[in-house]
Amino acid sequence: MSTTARKLRVGIVGGGFMGQVHGRSALVAGADVVGAVGSSPERAEAAAGATGAARGFATLDELLAADIDVVHVCTPNNTHLPVTLQALEAGKHVICEKPLATSAKDASGLLAAATEAGAVATVPFVYRYHPMVRELRTRIAEGEAGQVTSLHGSYLQDWLAGENDQNWRVDDEAGGPSRAFADIGSHWCDLTEFVTGDRITEISAQLRTIRATRGGAVVRTEDLASAQFRTAAGVIGTVVVSQVAAGRKNRLYLEVSGTESSFGFDQEDPDRLWVGRRAASQLLTRDPETLSPPAARVNRLPAGHAQGYQDAFDSFVADTYAAVRDDDHPDGLPDFAAGARSARLVDAVLRSAAADGAWTTVENH
Template sequence: MGLVGPGFIAAHHLDAVRRLGDVEIVGIAGSSLDSATRRARELNAGKAYANYRDLLADPAVHVVHNTTPNYLHREVSLAALRAGKHVISDKPLAASVQEARELYEAARDANLGHVVTFNYRGYPLVQQARAMIAKGDIGQSVFVHGCYLQDWLTDERAYTWRLDPKLGGASSALGDIGSHWCDLAEHVTGARITAVLADLQTVVPQREGADGTRHDITSEDLASVLLRFDNGVRGCVTVGQVLPGHKNDLRLEVNGRDGSLAWRQEQPNELWIGHHAKANAVLTRDPSLLDPSARAYAHLPAGHPEAWADAFRNVIADAYTWIRSGAKPDTKPDALPTFAHGYRNSLLVDAMLTSHAAGGVWQTVDDPLEPTRTTRTRG
């Protein structure tokens, strides 16, 4: 593998690949040869390339991990596909719906592996919740709700390229973290969001950069969205990045006619099971108690916590399992998110922005050209 964009998340891609034990890290490309050389040395990541084109030209690189800023996702991923490389891209798939569709179609036509790192799918208890819902353990679902709350943008002196529409895209909170929640909700329930009604807010309308420059902010840092799913289920989600005390607070709850399930990312080794006429329960992550489809994602015995890096590793492991099998649609692990899911996610965020811009009205969500549901479980 080769990596393009050696920023914060790059180290976690490299860590996940190393943990697989059978993938060679050939090298990394950055914004310049000097920066790439420095990061390659810091990360012990092989050789440095002056730019991503040089990396793509190396026949030793079979898989490209795209961890560049959002505005470069389309350019780098498209070039990699055209060079015959499998691609593992950070989310969002691209900076706009149009670019996301272009990448989705290019990946579909290229017959290459194409993965978007919606990494919360990799938690064992997320897969357990999905299996329980599919088997009817909570009966017919009626309500899906939750949140993704952070506080890293609370201070008005916090400024990042993610808040610049030219670099991060039109959306901030929804595109950055709301996208994770929506993907998780659809994956766990097996249903699709068909309509949204969004109320967005910019709590901090002006921010100060590191150089003292003032920046007017046009993207949302707080959002509330009502949801409708294709199976008749209703839902809602709150997303915010200016909420003190919330570090990475992703929560998902699904209520059915016979029971409820709730999972929280900051307590990932527990799945809450709610009942009406008997005591509620908590399922602690224990491989011996998990559904077979979830068991393969738990690597330690009960009582040994597994967390974010382990879930990330699980998604990367699925990616390489698929690539080794030829990256055909019928061999894809069921939990693995592809460019089709990335494109669909872009459609969801775009529909939310459109709903808010229209004054808070229901907006129908378009669907990709092909289904994103898959048929094979991991293992």
């Protein structure tokens, strides 16, 4: 897997929303996007067009036989396990979309396979790459919050609110047994654990399916979830996750409350960080002149020039490629351990909800 001193060559599997986002980030990072694979041989060229790849490959086997260093797995959740295992066996580094797998067991199997292969293997928990998130993390690590007292927030969307709204995520075969929590609650939990450096240890969760059928088909995955939790440090918290909350598009909101300072971050307004204090509160605006060094490292544009989701993605992909090239692990790079950790949180949510919200321990192995 030696890749020193040459341009990385990458392939993309899946040419939908995320295949396009990954393709743009790969090009920005200076990689050669050698090829793309679609859902069928007939879709190969369409996948290439969507991702910016030089050409389409009819099958995954053909893409993996090509001279590529990194495979981006951007397909529906149930394909992550077989596609990623095949890529690791072919000696490739992998960026696999979240959720890493549709069960905790499969996700830890992928972590073990990546470790065994000695591959760089990452998962795009990309909200970690907003500079104001790094600023929040730095300030908490430096003790600015005082004692952290509670964590709360939500991740709300409305794109599945209609009775006939459909997507592969609704189908538990393609998406896995959890939908809203695995799809977006996973991001909220990753971000919360990332900025606090603390871990959720026990969860009490409820799931609801508002649309029992969609287009005549029975729905077996949740439209929304709420969970309360405790952390290793003894902090308590709550989160609401929904894909049927009218008016909210992609609103991930996290508030960390402390005895000295509190912090609020809204993913739809990512260039700002609210810092609350008893005497006077502040709304910090991203400015590389005043950011802490870890936040400045992922800054991409001058102050006042809005930086957003694709920029965060560009920084994540650039860090993954740096890990491949330099055998380095840039600070805060979400790897398969984070993906496996996330799958254990989803597993605890499902087990708790099945037991009518009973407090459930998050497996920690």
